[in-house]
Amino acid sequence: MKIPxxxxxxxxxxxxxxxxxxxxxxxxxxxxxxMQNIAQxxxxxxxxxxxxxxxxxxxxxxxxxxxxxxxxxxxxxxxxVILKELKINSETLIFKTKINDTLKVIYKDDLxxxxxxxxxxxxxxxxxxxxxxxxxxxxxxxxxxxxxxIFEKEEDIKNIxxxxxxxxxxxxxxxxxxxxxxxxxxxxxxxxxxxxxPEDPVTGSAHCELIPYWSKIFNxxxxxANQISKRGGKLYCTYNGDRVTIGGNAITFLKGEIEI
Numbered sequence: 001m002k003i004p005x006x007x008x009x010x011x012x013x014x015x016x017x018x019x020x021x022x023x024x025x026x027x028x029x030x031x032x033x034x035m036q037n038i039a040q041x042x043x044x045x046x047x048x049x050x051x052x053x054x055x056x057x058x059x060x061x062x063x064x065x066x067x068x069x070x071x072x073x074x075x076x077x078x079x080x081v082i083l084k085e086l087k088i089n090s091e092t093l094i095f096k097t098k099i100n101d102t103l104k105v106i107y108k109d110d111l112x113x114x115x116x117x118x119x120x121x122x123x124x125x126x127x128x129x130x131x132x133x134x135x136x137x138x139x140x141x142x143x144x145x146x147x148x149x150i151f152e153k154e155e156d157i158k159n160i161x162x163x164x165x166x167x168x169x170x171x172x173x174x175x176x177x178x179x180x181x182x183x184x185x186x187x188x189x190x191x192x193x194x195x196x197x198p199e200d201p202v203t204g205s206a207h208c209e210l211i212p213y214w215s216k217i218f219n220x221x222x223x224x225a226n227q228i229s230k231r232g233g234k235l236y237c238t239y240n241g242d243r244v245t246i247g248g249n250a251i252t253f254l255k256g257e258i259e260i
């Protein structure tokens with residue numbers, strides 16, 4: 001079996017920045033174990049697989065250790081592959097997920113604008129355990145799928161050096177740390193060692209939780225965010241109530257073929 005593979009740097013227009021994702025177009029779904037093994041072999045934070053289904057695309061995402069219910073940067077990377085590498089002519093792409101959610105991506109002014117579900121986080125009480133794992137106590141802790149730890153300023157986020165083993169023992173797939181930004185509305189970092197990702201460079205799905213929080217704090221719908229990992233990435237965010245728009249650039253790093 002031969003499977004095409006692309007590697008795309010998402011949320012950036014420069015090679016070696018943003019968040020790399022692998023994208024594998026399929027003619028039909030293959031065994032889940034094979035997809036998981038491919039993701040493990042790729043050893044990137046996520047590998048996306050998609051199948052064209054009439055005018056829509058069915059999509060699934062895998063970390064090196066498990067399948068996800070939602071993932072942002074590999075969706076952006078997949079849209080880039082469909083439009084720029086496979087040359088499918090469309091300004092709007094519709095994706096269907098395994099949990100039957102519908103995701104829309106619009107390409108406009110060199111940005112991929114993803115329409116994702118809004119996941120408003122709620123107050124979480126386990127702040128001391130999270131503080132111990134992060135090595136720094138947040139001013140507040142929230143949760144939706146992930147834990148969202150709020151800090152006072154950007155410098156706090158830059159100076160967090162978490163204990164990965166302690167993060168693994170928490171009850172969250174990922175712990176997001178965030179604060180107001182110096183040059184943008186807010187900044188963040190995302191730690192997910194439980195998923196095999198010590199620190200994710202740029203995380204679209206995390207912003208499904210961050211956008212509704214910061215939109216209400218700043219009382220504004222349109223925000224700009226930086227994920228300040230070593231590679232870094234910029235996200236153009238809009239709060240739309242039960243949906244959020246997450247925009248970014250993408251660039252192809254490699255094209256190849258998997259032989260199984």
